[in-house]
Amino acid sequence: xxxxxxxxxxxxxxxxxxxxxxxxxxxxxxxxxxxxxxxxxxxxxxxxxxxxxxxxxxxxxxxxxxxxxxxxxxxxxxxxxxxxxxxxxxxxxxxxxxxxxxxxxxxxxxxxxxxxxxxxxxxxxxxxxxxxxxxxxxxxxxxxxxxxxxxxxxxxxxxxxxxxxxxxxxxxxxxxxxxxxxxxxxxxxxxxxxxxxxxxxxxxxxxxxxxxxxxxxxxxxxxxxxxxxxxxxxxxxxxxxxxxxxxxxxxxxxxxxxxxxxxxxxxxxxxxxxxxxxxxxxxxxxxxxxxxx
Amino acid sequence: xxxxxxxxxxxxxxxxxxxxxxxxxxxxxxxxxxxxxxxxxxxxxxxxxxxxxxxxxxxxxxxxxxxxxxxxxxxxxxxxxxxxxxxxxxxxxxxxxxxxxxxxxxxxxxxxxxxxxxxxxxxxxxxxxxxxxxxxxxxxxxxxxxxxxxxxxxxxxxxxxxxxxxxxxxxxxxxxxxxxxxxxxxxxxxxxxxxxxxxxxxxxxxxxxxxxxxxxxxxxxxxxxxxxxxxxxxxxxxxxxxxxxxxxx
Amino acid sequence: xxxxxxxxxxxxxxxxxxxxxxxxxxxxxxxxxxxxxxxxxxxxxxxxxxxxxxxxxxxxxxxxxxxxxxxxxxxxxxxxxxxxxxxxxxxxxxxxxxxxxxxxxxxxxxxxxxxxxxxxxxxxxxxxxxxxxxxxxxxxxxxxxxxxxxxxxxxxxxxxxxxxxxxxxxxxxxxxxxxxxxxxxxxxxxxxxxxxxxxxxxxxxxxxxxxxxxxxxxxxxxxxxxxxxxxxxxxxxxxxxxxxxxxxxxxxxxxxxxxxxxxxxxxxxxxxxxxxxxxxxxxxxxxxxxxxxxxxxxxxxxxxxxxxxxxxxxxxxxxxxxxxxxxxxxxxxxxxxx
Numbered sequence: 001x002x003x004x005x006x007x008x009x010x011x012x013x014x015x016x017x018x019x020x021x022x023x024x025x026x027x028x029x030x031x032x033x034x035x036x037x038x039x040x041x042x043x044x045x046x047x048x049x050x051x052x053x054x055x056x057x058x059x060x061x062x063x064x065x066x067x068x069x070x071x072x073x074x075x076x077x078x079x080x081x082x083x084x085x086x087x088x089x090x091x092x093x094x095x096x097x098x099x100x101x102x103x104x105x106x107x108x109x110x111x112x113x114x115x116x117x118x119x120x121x122x123x124x125x126x127x128x129x130x131x132x133x134x135x136x137x138x139x140x141x142x143x144x145x146x147x148x149x150x151x152x153x154x155x156x157x158x159x160x161x162x163x164x165x166x167x168x169x170x171x172x173x174x175x176x177x178x179x180x181x182x183x184x185x186x187x188x189x190x191x192x193x194x195x196x197x198x199x200x201x202x203x204x205x206x207x208x209x210x211x212x213x214x215x216x217x218x219x220x221x222x223x224x225x226x227x228x229x230x231x232x233x234x235x236x237x238x239x240x241x242x243x244x245x246x247x248x249x250x251x252x253x254x255x256x257x258x259x260x261x262x263x264x265x266x267x268x269x270x271x272x273x274x275x276x277x278x279x280x281x282x283x284x285x286x287x288x289x290x291x292x293x
Numbered sequence: 294x295x296x297x298x299x300x301x302x303x304x305x306x307x308x309x310x311x312x313x314x315x316x317x318x319x320x321x322x323x324x325x326x327x328x329x330x331x332x333x334x335x336x337x338x339x340x341x342x343x344x345x346x347x348x349x350x351x352x353x354x355x356x357x358x359x360x361x362x363x364x365x366x367x368x369x370x371x372x373x374x375x376x377x378x379x380x381x382x383x384x385x386x387x388x389x390x391x392x393x394x395x396x397x398x399x400x401x402x403x404x405x406x407x408x409x410x411x412x413x414x415x416x417x418x419x420x421x422x423x424x425x426x427x428x429x430x431x432x433x434x435x436x437x438x439x440x441x442x443x444x445x446x447x448x449x450x451x452x453x454x455x456x457x458x459x460x461x462x463x464x465x466x467x468x469x470x471x472x473x474x475x476x477x478x479x480x481x482x483x484x485x486x487x488x489x490x491x492x493x494x495x496x497x498x499x500x501x502x503x504x505x506x507x508x509x510x511x512x513x514x515x516x517x518x519x520x521x522x523x524x525x526x527x528x529x530x531x532x533x534x535x536x537x538x539x540x541x542x
Numbered sequence: 543x544x545x546x547x548x549x550x551x552x553x554x555x556x557x558x559x560x561x562x563x564x565x566x567x568x569x570x571x572x573x574x575x576x577x578x579x580x581x582x583x584x585x586x587x588x589x590x591x592x593x594x595x596x597x598x599x600x601x602x603x604x605x606x607x608x609x610x611x612x613x614x615x616x617x618x619x620x621x622x623x624x625x626x627x628x629x630x631x632x633x634x635x636x637x638x639x640x641x642x643x644x645x646x647x648x649x650x651x652x653x654x655x656x657x658x659x660x661x662x663x664x665x666x667x668x669x670x671x672x673x674x675x676x677x678x679x680x681x682x683x684x685x686x687x688x689x690x691x692x693x694x695x696x697x698x699x700x701x702x703x704x705x706x707x708x709x710x711x712x713x714x715x716x717x718x719x720x721x722x723x724x725x726x727x728x729x730x731x732x733x734x735x736x737x738x739x740x741x742x743x744x745x746x747x748x749x750x751x752x753x754x755x756x757x758x759x760x761x762x763x764x765x766x767x768x769x770x771x772x773x774x775x776x777x778x779x780x781x782x783x784x785x786x787x788x789x790x791x792x793x794x795x796x797x798x799x800x801x802x803x804x805x806x807x808x809x810x811x812x813x814x815x816x817x818x819x820x821x822x823x824x825x826x827x828x829x830x831x832x833x834x835x836x837x838x839x840x841x842x843x844x845x846x847x848x849x850x851x852x853x854x855x856x857x858x859x860x861x862x863x864x865x866x867x868x869x870x871x872x873x874x875x876x877x878x879x880x
Contacts, residue, residue: 031652037652037655039789092846096849098597098651098652098655099597099655099796100796100845100846100849102597102599102655102789102792103789103792103793103796103841103845104841104842104845104846106789106793106841107837107838107839107840107841107842107845108838108842109838110834110835110837110838110841111834111835111838111839111842113834114832114834114835114838115835117832117834118832118835227785231659231660231663231785234656234659234660235656235660237656238649238653238656238657238660242652242653268672271664271667271671272664272667272668275660275661275663275664275667278657278660279642279645279661282645282646282648282649282657283645283648286648286649286650286653287649287653288653
């Protein structure tokens with residue numbers, strides 16, 4: 001393979017993997033800390049993308065052309081949505097078994113999809129790449145790489161770093177990690193565990209929504225986008241080990257590379273390769289690469 | 294000379310940086326109760342799990358009869374004559390007491406493909422269940438739902454289920470846990486009757502019971518064996534006194 | 543006495559179902575066949591969920607694979623042989639179940655749910671994104687398979703009423719088979735594995751073999767349902783094995799009640815009728831096209847309110863009443879003591 005093409009595919013793989021990590025980290029955080037398996041997590045990805053689509057013209061009208069502002073608005077709105085949803089719905093899921101959580105969030109997906117259909121319709125939309133991120137940088141004579149894709153990777157890395165910083169260096173992060181291993185202890189330490197859970201959930205939703213919003217210009221905004229990302233995220237979480245952020249990162253990168261290079265090397269079987277990867281890992285590590293705890 | 298039914302040699306098991314069991318050896322012979330005592334975290338439960346096949350050892354060998362069973366999974370060991378009871382009761386609460394034992398007994402008469410015969414008509418598993426219930430003194434409770442039994446009766450059922458497969462070696466993990474004095478008496482009588490036909494490993498915290506019923510005692514602290522011998526020798530062992538029995542209560 | 547009464551009621555019910563097409567429109571007769579096929583599908587999953595304690599979120603894969611098999615392998619010129627095609631469909635379905643099950647069963651709990659979903663998605667991908675089955679458009683089955691042995695046609699299932707009775711017969715046969723299976727030693731072992739797998743292993747059962755066998759049998763029965771589905775409408779598309787289908791059939795099992803075999807049948811009836819209700823334009827008018835909204839809310843409410851499903855409702859009410867009585871007795875004792 002031509003070294004430049006190899007580099008381009010590596011960049012693609014990293015970008016895809018980082019986006020997956022953003023979504024999967026939310027999923028694994030919510031499951032690891034709160035013990036909730038949320039099938040509707042992919043819907044938050046979709047909601048983020050549709051928010052970007054809906055907000056972008058509004059913001060450019062009132063605040064000028066600012067993509068970063070749009071992204072921040074999406075994240076803020078998603079966090080508020082997540083905070084509200086936890087209070088209104090997800091807090092009732094804690095004491096139910098995983099099967100009930102699966103089915104109730106399955107019903108929630110239907111509700112989200114239909115609300116979206118009622119509010120913005122079922123059409124496929126595009127979100128324009130902002131002017132300052134358009135174009136490509138040249139890697140060699142004729143090979144170029146889109147600047148926007150690099151932007152995606154950079155933002156994801158920054159967010160991943162922020163997440164790491166919050167979890168390991170702040171008091172909030174300490175409470176979150178403690179809550180992951182011992183919920184009752186947190187309560188007896190006087191920390192309001194309900195508030196904590198609400199914040200964690202809002203974080204998870206915001207992460208997924210950000211991924212959807214930032215991916216919107218390249219992957220377009222369409223009704224089924226939540227579901228397709230969700231299942232790949234499940235694969236990432238299974239490979240990485242539930243509850244492990246580190247595992248989610250490693251697994252997301254693995255999936256990113258296998259999928260990207262798989263499409264080049266084995267185009268006929270491209271979509272199946274990720275599942276084969278999962279199968280292979282399960283043969284040797286049925287609980288994922290990093291067990292929680 | 295009594296038969297050595299199970300021999301564990303130089304068993305070591307580590308979890309990451311922690312050594313849970315360090316170079317432990319013991320032998321179970323028919324007709325004896327071999328008790329293993331020790332403080333919390335001494336590695337007793339890990340030892341039982343290694344012997345039963347639920348956790349593989351990092352080093353060491355386990356022989357049952359003439360077979361090297363170190364790599365054998367738990368079901369295979371059970372088929373070869375090993376029975377185990379758990380510290381946390383592992384009965385089937387929604388089924389009747391009799392059905393609990395019958396299903397356990399079915400392990401020796403699985404008839405995997407005979408789908409058209411009702412399980413309830415299985416003579417062999419039914420008689421094995423009857424026998425186990427009689428041994429454990431639970432015949433009168435046979436039709437009761439297991440989940441409704443008293444705690445002591447549940448522990449008796451736990452033992453009955455491990456007897457249902459006619460094992461030779463019995464690994465009992467804290468069978469007296471949570472029992473009152475009357476129930477403890479009954480359980481100790483049961484163990485005394487079982488002794489003759491089986492080799493019994495007993496993990497227990499109730500010191501009085503241990504010293505009454507055990508023929509051999511192994512004392513573990515932090516994964517290592519610090520003493521091994523008959524009850525009198527253990528009682529007078531200075532190391533044991535300081536490490537475990539403590540200064541006079 | 544109670545058993546004979548129940549048996550009699552069941553026979554009457556079956557009789558009523560058998561003559562239903564004479565008293566209703568073609569649409570509802572066709573709907574009834576669809577319900578029966580989904581009831582069979584749900585029964586197959588019930589073996590896994592209620593029988594063995596294995597929650598699979600990828601069961602639609604087996605439904606779809608069998609449906610595609612019969613559609614792809616029916617010759618263009620005329621009807622295929624039912625028995626040959628069914629045998630082939632089941633072999634392929636069971637092979638996929640054997641391979642994916644052997645891997646999936648290495649995991650437990652939430653992992654198992656996610657892995658079965660992933661394996662179903664893999665099958666979905668093959669039919670959705672490749673040329674194998676006509677892609678997203680799906681393919682048509684122009685000739686319903688014939689129940690032929692040599693030159694002799696046993697039943698003419700081309701006739702819609704005969705096909706109706708045939709599907710009813712398949713459903714009843716499968717139900718009876720599962721009932722017998724659960725009553726056998728194999729079924730008793732599955733029950734033990736569901737309640738406490740650890741104890742089963744300690745007794746000497748190689749639980750993996752039991753679980754895998756149950757998984758394959760469940761897949762085979764789902765394959766029968768998928769086969770009948772393709773034969774019924776003559777059209778298959780990848781959505782048959784989409785995860786929404788897997789979720790739907792799981793819902794049927796849980797809402798019907800995983801404690802009883804026939805809960806799956808109840809669940810299939812209720813959920814299909816619920817879909818019909820919310821899609822009804824005569825009731826909802828313009829909003830009928832947004833039926834996913836009330837449907838999703840209904841699902842959430844039903845799962846939340848009926849943790850044991852419909853067939854577990856008597857027990858749920860009984861426990862609630864008993865607990866209330868206990869509390870009343872406890873507070874009465876407190877009052878009299880103070």
